[in-house]
Amino acid sequence: MSSWWGDSVVNSEGSGSGVNINGSSGPGPQRFLISAYVPPHLRGHPPLSDVPATLPILSDIPSGPPRQPGNEVLPGGNRWGGAAVRDMRRPPFAGGRGGGWNNRTGGLDRGREREVNPFANDDDTKEPTFDEENTGINFDAYEDIPVETSGDNVPPPVSTFAEIDLGDALNANIRRCKYVKPTPVQRHAIPISVAGRDLMACAQTGSGKTAAFCFPVICGIMKGPPTQRPRGVRTAYPLALILSPTRELSVQIHEEARKFSYQTGVRVVVAYGGAPIHQQLRELERGVDILVATPGRLVDLLERARVSLQMIRYLCLDEADRMLDMGFEPQIRKITMMFSATFPKEIQRLASDFLFNYIFLAVGRVGSSTDLIVQRVEFVHESDKRSHLMDLLHAQKANGTPGKQALTLVFVETKKGADSLEHWLCMKGFPATTIHGDRTQQERELALRSFKSGATPILVATDVAARGLDIPTLPIIGRTGRAGKTGLATAFFNENNTSLSRPLSDLMEEANQEVPQWLSRYATRSSYGGGGRNRRSGGARFGGRDFRRDHNPSHGKGGRGGDHYGVAAAAVDMGVAGYGSGYGRGAYGYPGGHSAWD
DNA sequence: AAAAAAC
Numbered sequence: 001m002s003s004w005w006g007d008s009v010v011n012s013e014g015s016g017s018g019v020n021i022n023g024s025s026g027p028g029p030q031r032f033l034i035s036a037y038v039p040p041h042l043r044g045h046p047p048l049s050d051v052p053a054t055l056p057i058l059s060d061i062p063s064g065p066p067r068q069p070g071n072e073v074l075p076g077g078n079r080w081g082g083a084a085v086r087d088m089r090r091p092p093f094a095g096g097r098g099g100g101w102n103n104r105t106g107g108l109d110r111g112r113e114r115e116v117n118p119f120a121n122d123d124d125t126k127e128p129t130f131d132e133e134n135t136g137i138n139f140d141a142y143e144d145i146p147v148e149t150s151g152d153n154v155p156p157p158v159s160t161f162a163e164i165d166l167g168d169a170l171n172a173n174i175r176r177c178k179y180v181k182p183t184p185v186q187r188h189a190i191p192i193s194v195a196g197r198d199l200m201a202c203a204q205t206g207s208g209k210t211a212a213f214c215f216p217v218i219c220g221i222m223k224g225p226p227t228q229r230p231r232g233v234r235t236a237y238p239l240a241l242i243l244s245p246t247r248e249l250s251v252q253i254h255e256e257a258r259k260f261s262y263q264t265g266v267r268v269v270v271a272y273g274g275a276p277i278h279q280q281l282r283e284l285e286r287g288v289d290i291l292v293a294t295p296g297r298l299v300d301l302l303e304r305a306r307v308s309l310q311m312i313r314y315l316c317l318d319e320a321d322r323m324l325d326m327g328f329e330p331q332i333r334k335i336t337m338m339f340s341a342t343f344p345k346e347i348q349r350l351a352s353d354f355l356f357n358y359i360f361l362a363v364g365r366v367g368s369s370t371d372l373i374v375q376r377v378e379f380v381h382e383s384d385k386r387s388h389l390m391d392l393l394h395a396q397k398a399n400g401t402p403g404k405q406a407l408t409l410v411f412v413e414t415k416k417g418a419d420s421l422e423h424w425l426c427m428k429g430f431p432a433t434t435i436h437g438d439r440t441q442q443e444r445e446l447a448l449r450s451f452k453s454g455a456t457p458i459l460v461a462t463d464v465a466a467r468g469l470d471i472p473t474l475p476i477i478g479r480t481g482r483a484g485k486t487g488l489a490t491a492f493f494n495e496n497n498t499s500l501s502r503p504l505s506d507l508m509e510e511a512n513q514e515v516p517q518w519l520s521r522y523a524t525r526s527s528y529g530g531g532g533r534n535r536r537s538g539g540a541r542f543g544g545r546d547f548r549r550d551h552n553p554s555h556g557k558g559g560r561g562g563d564h565y566g567v568a569a570a571a572v573d574m575g576v577a578g579y580g581s582g583y584g585r586g587a588y589g590y591p592g593g594h595s596a597w598d
Numbered sequence: 599a600a601a602a603a604a605c
Contacts, residue, residue, distance in 0.1 A: 245602070273604050296604040303604095326602045414600060437602055463601050 118258040119176055145184050150546040151359035155191040158182065164194055166219045169264040174215075177259060183208035185363045190215055198358035200348065207363060210253055213242070213316045214260045214290075220314060221266050221289050227311060236284040236307050238269075238291035240314035243332065245322040247272040247294055247441060248448060249468045253318060254292045266290060271307075273297045274441030281306055295323065295331040319467050348547040360546035375513045377504065380492040386424060392490060393430055393458075405431075405457040411466065418460045425458055432458035435465050493519065501526050 147157075158164055161174050161182055182190065185203035192199050193216030203209050217240045229237040242257070244250045254270035261268055269288040271280045273296050280297075284306060291298075291307065301307040317323065323332060352358070380388045393408065400406045412418050415436040425432035433447040433456040444464075451459040452471055459465070493504070501522035505515045 247603085277605085294603060296602090298604090300604045323603085328603060331603080466601095 115263065118255065118262050146364035147184050147188060148362045148545070149188060149359060150549060151197075152357055154359050155195045155197065157187040158191055159187060164190055164219075166215055167222055167264070169222070169262075170215065170218055170260065173260050173262050173264070176262070177211075179211070183212075185209055185361070186212045186215070188361050188363070189213065192359050192361065193217075194219065198355040199361060200352075200355065200358055201361040201363070203361070203363040209318070210256045211260065213318070214257050217242075217290060217314045217316065218257075218261050218264055218266050222264055224313065229311065234285060235305055236269075236288045236291070237311040238288045238307065238309070239311055240290040240316070241298075241309065241312050242290065242292045242316045242318060243295060243298070243323065244292070244318040245294070245326055245328065245467065246464055247274055248435075248444065248464070249318065250292050250294050251445075252468070252470060257290060257292060261290070268292065271297045271301060272441075273300075274444075295328045299331050322467055345547040345550070352548070360548070362545065374488050375508060375511060376488065376490045377493050377508065377516060377519055378490060379494060379516075379518060381494050382496070385492055386421070388492065390428060405454065407451065407454065407471070408458045409451075409465070409471075410458065410460045412460060412462065415462055418462055422460045425460070430458055431456045432460055434460045436462040437464055498522055498526050 159181065161171065161179065166174070185201060185207045189199060189201050189203075189209075189212040193213065201209070201212070203212070221239050224239075227237075227239060242250075242253055244253055250270055250272045254268060257268045266289045267287050268290040269280070269283045270292045271284070272294040277297075277300070280301075284291075284301075293301075298307065302309070317332070323329070348360075378388070389410065396406055396408065410421065410432075412421055415438045418434040418436045422432045422434045433450055435444050435447045435451075439447070447456070447459065448469070450456040491504075493500075497504075501519055505519050505523040508515045508519075
């Protein structure tokens with residue numbers, strides 16, 4: 001199998017945007033005999049069958065259907081970052097007495113310290129606000145977005161935040177954020193989660209997903225039954241867990257969640273690797289309601305028994321498919337024993353093993369009809385990539401405001417390639433920096449800041465930046481289309497990427513982009529030999545399709561996965577996924593050759 | 599085969 005190592009360039013004009021279409025997919029499925037995770041302090045104890053079902057006790061849940069060959073998750077990304085929320089209170093919290101507000105322990109109300117104003121950096125006015133400009137959401141672009149929901153008794157969507165009783169404190173934060181009305185994913189997802197239903201949602205990054213899962217969680221914690229957490233132990237007992245695939249994304253989610261939970265008494269803590277653990281431990285000791293974490297650090301904390309998931313009521317996996325793609329699946333299974341969510345059928349099936357009567361939600365791509373982002377594909381030989389990039393940068397400089405370099409995000413395949421390109425760009429007089437996994441966390445965060453601020457207007461990135469990062473002045477797709485602002489995304493294609501020609505042209509077509517004739521010819525040719533493997537499967541459409549609709553006996557709970565979910569199917573769904581979103585880089589399989597940039 | 603995720 002061969003696919004694309006192609007690199008892509010994301011330019012911004014005034015305010016740019018990006019698409020990348022690098023090939024990437026996870027390592028082969030790792031085979032583990034998964035057993036339920038038993039926290040150290042519980043090891044050696046008999047199964048906790050007497051523990052109230054309201055608590056998601058990890059140790060006594062039969063570890064789901066036995067793993068079988070062919071049952072594993074296939075690697076890959078999807079077009080939209082999937083997010084899944086599971087309401088852990090099922091069956092309905094029976095033991096709740098009272099259930100008033102703020103009468104739990106562990107939140108801020110426990111401490112005496114003043115809460116730092118999370119809006120402080122957003123605005124210099126006294127009353128904290130979060131300028132809508134920063135949300136980058138063009139609500140007009142949302143009006144005609146197709147939304148698909150499926151499942152039993154789907155709670156109806158709302159059209160205003162006021163329709164749901166989120167509580168005064170949360171409403172105040174919504175005002176501070178200047179969220180006027182909910183985005184499509186919020187309109188649908190919030191009532192679903194508030195109703196205590198499990199949810200598998202496909203929506204682009206930037207579509208308001210973070211708020212869509214944070215609001216119900218914060219609201220649920222505030223209104224939920226009081227939680228008695230063990231005292232005198234150094235173990236933290238969060239009520240909600242949000243997992244994300246990269247450290248930067250966790251940081252970002254944490255920042256947003258802090259705004260949403262300001263003065264609600266709900267405490268949000270973030271934990272991720274690459275940073276000293278001590279400060280994170282201190283934060284945890286001060287109490288945590290919502291823990292945002294990357295999987296590795298969370299596993300570490302669990303093993304140290306500094307965090308327990310016994311009281312988790314809500315679990316949210318952001319970019320769930322991505323984490324599975326990254327090989328986190330064993331940890332996620334271990335940590336959560338519940339679900340993941342995504343577009344590819346394979347991952348839906350896995351998720352459905354852990355979700356109960358869940359609702360599937362797919363939100364269409366924003367901007368597909370607004371055409372404010374131009375997505376281009378250019379034929380560029382490996383050896384010409386750098387000079388071609390240079391041409392683009394010069395053109396951008398000439399078109400833009402004099403003296404004000406627009407931000408440009410360049411995706412490359414490898415870490416080495418990123419460093420090398422950075423060096424070359426700097427030599428050519430284009431200040432650039434990089435973000436990739438070989439850099440220290442400090443370097444990564446500095447690079448991101450330096451890029452966002454414009455000090456280093458070119459950021460060369462690997463997959464680490466491929467998802468979810470919100471760069472307001474370079475709105476990744478989904479945050480684009482703000483009035484008058486356009487973006488340009490250019491992908492470099494050459495003969496090494498032949499196998500991607502079909503999915504690529506399909507996606508461009510779907511995004512109302514002009515498909516170059518030469519690409520169509522490649523696509524026609526490759527689809528012969530490819531035996532249709534790259535053809536989109538029947539139900540792909542806009543935002544995903546509930547795999548339960550594709551009636552198949554083996555889909556049932558506990559059903560054996562079987563060959564139906566073979567590699568070919570995965571390649572189809574994921575392959576189609578990548579381009580349109582700009583970050584579904586896992587979409588395409590593996591290319592045949594290395595890029596000249598690497 | 600690349601990258602990402604703990605120490």
